[in-house]
Amino acid sequence: MFRRKSIITILAAGMVLSSGTVYAQTISAPNAQSDTAFDNKIIKKISADNMYSTIALLSEQPREAGTEGEVRAVKYIEGQFKSLGFETKVIPFPIYDYRTNHVWVKSGGSNIEGAEPRAFSGSVTGNVTAPLLNVGKARLGEVPDEVAGKIALVERGDITFIEKVQNVLDKGAVGVLMYNNSSNGNNFGQAAEGQDIPSVAITREQGLALVEKLKSGPVTATLDVDIEKIEKTSYVVEAKLKPNKNKDTGQIVTVGAHHDSVHGGPGANDDASGVSAVLELARIFAKAPIDTEVRFLTFGSEERGLVGSSFYASQLPKDDVDRMVAHFQMDMIGGRDAGADNPAGGLIMYTIDGQKNLVTDLGAAAGVRTMGVAIPYGQLGRSDHQPFHELGIPSALFIHSPVEPWYHQPTDTIDKISKEKLQQAAEIVGASVYQIARPETPALENSRVAAGIVDYDFEDRPVD
Numbered sequence: 467m468f469r470r471k472s473i474i475t476i477l478a479a480g481m482v483l484s485s486g487t488v489y490a491q492t493i494s495a496p497n498a499q500s501d502t503a504f505d506n507k508i509i510k511k512i513s514a515d516n517m518y519s520t521i522a523l524l525s526e527q528p529r530e531a532g533t534e535g536e537v538r539a540v541k542y543i544e545g546q547f548k549s550l551g552f553e554t555k556v557i558p559f560p561i562y563d564y565r566t567n568h569v570w571v572k573s574g575g576s577n578i579e580g581a582e583p584r585a586f587s588g589s590v591t592g593n594v595t596a597p598l599l600n601v602g603k604a605r606l607g608e609v610p611d612e613v614a615g616k617i618a619l620v621e622r623g624d625i626t627f628i629e630k631v632q633n634v635l636d637k638g639a640v641g642v643l644m645y646n647n648s649s650n651g652n653n654f655g656q657a658a659e660g661q662d663i664p665s666v667a668i669t670r671e672q673g674l675a676l677v678e679k680l681k682s683g684p685v686t687a688t689l690d691v692d693i694e695k696i697e698k699t700s701y702v703v704e705a706k707l708k709p710n711k712n713k714d715t716g717q718i719v720t721v722g723a724h725h726d727s728v729h730g731g732p733g734a735n736d737d738a739s740g741v742s743a744v745l746e747l748a749r750i751f752a753k754a755p756i757d758t759e760v761r762f763l764t765f766g767s768e769e770r771g772l773v774g775s776s777f778y779a780s781q782l783p784k785d786d787v788d789r790m791v792a793h794f795q796m797d798m799i800g801g802r803d804a805g806a807d808n809p810a811g812g813l814i815m816y817t818i819d820g821q822k823n824l825v826t827d828l829g830a831a832a833g834v835r836t837m838g839v840a841i842p843y844g845q846l847g848r849s850d851h852q853p854f855h856e857l858g859i860p861s862a863l864f865i866h867s868p869v870e871p872w873y874h875q876p877t878d879t880i881d882k883i884s885k886e887k888l889q890q891a892a893e894i895v896g897a898s899v900y901q902i903a904r905p906e907t908p909a910l911e912n913s914r915v916a917a918g919i920v921d922y923d924f925e926d927r928p929v930d
């Protein structure tokens with residue numbers, strides 16, 4: 467799961483807010499008995515020991531996207547799928563790192579005094595020399611036309627960095643020099659794609675000195691930003707398990723996890739745990755009778771902001787998208803210290819829109835059958851279910867929430883993994899996928915599931 471600074475939780479009208487207690491209550495569902503018989507074909511074969519071994523191997527070293535560690539993981543995962551006889555593809559995609567060689571701000575021919583200026587994240591490389599114009603906070607409607615062809619001197623605050631850059635760009639400014647609104651250094655600033663003028667942050671002191679200087683006459687400034695763009699390669703591993711041709715609904719279920727870790731983190735729970743479940747379910751489904759394609763996926767660059775799954779979604783043929791009926795994402799499903807004292811070890815199903823869907827219906831029902839708990843659902847992005855949701859495919863993230871203290875730390879190691887939690891999550895996802903994929907259930911119409919819907923609750927449970 468990737469880290470995002472601000473998380474907005476929006477509750478849609480009519481959503482049920484529970485207090486967070488959904489204790490083990492067995493809800494009998496229609497067809498529950500026969501569903502259990504079919505569950506057993508999958509869940510009795512799930513081995514938490516297998517999954518644990520996979521996590522131990524994957525977490526021997528960090529798997530940061532674009533590094534040798536990722537390549538090693540990808541080769542291992544690909545090898546596992548191939549040995550099962552799956553149609554396997556490793557799909558490369560580019561990722562970019564940026565190295566700042568220098569950021570210079572000159573006025574009167576020499577570099578300004580004090581702290582070395584910093585480029586905004588997302589700033590372009592460029593070298594411009596032009597008159598400087600003080601435009602205050604660059605609020606919409608306050609930027610004068612005379613900024614055209616000039617470098618805008620802007621004060622931080624009130625509106626976003628991107629809005630400020632856009633407001634002066636729209637009036638023809640050739641550069642942005644922004645000073646802090648507090649004495650808190652110059653580590654700030656963000657420019658968006660397409661805002662192709664150099665944008666630089668300086669301290670409040672440096673900014674106010676320029677404001678003063680402008681009062682006594684024109685000032686010509688130079689912004690010289692040299693940022694190197696370094697391309698690296700990350701990967702998605704795709705493995706297709708095709709049904710027998712005589713019994714094929716034409717539909718596709720996808721099961722995913724992310725194989726990359728954060729920089730320097732072994733990522734045992736995040737997300738070698740999810741990968742281990744993908745591989746374990748692949749092993750079992752390889753021998754199960756199915757009438758629906760089950761597609762197993764592991765994504766790189768999730769930790770960079772869902773780059774791998776977004777790339778994967780963008781390159782899918784329309785015919786595949788039309789046939790995809792459900793996406794199950796497993797991210798952080800083995801954390802011994804995750805979940806606090808919530809039922810089911812804290813297992814929850816997060817959807818992007820906070821609404822129930824086919825995946826959560828199946829997951830809740832499978833939870834009742836396998837552990838006697840109707841797994842709750844909640845609202846969260848931050849993992850690879852998001853691009854699938856955006857394609858209109860019912861999707862959910864299976865995770866223990868709240869996350870453990872070792873989240874994104876070098877201490878996210880194998881000794882913090884609970885075999886019991888791995889087993890439970892894999893059983894629920896495995897049983898849910900099999901509900902769709904087994905030949906006894908008909909093809910899904912309008913994303914409705916054939917069997918066994920149970921009552922389950924919305925929980926406004928923060929993940930961290």
Ligand SMILES: [Zn+2]
Nearest residue numbers: 467468736769
């Ligand atoms: Zn993560």
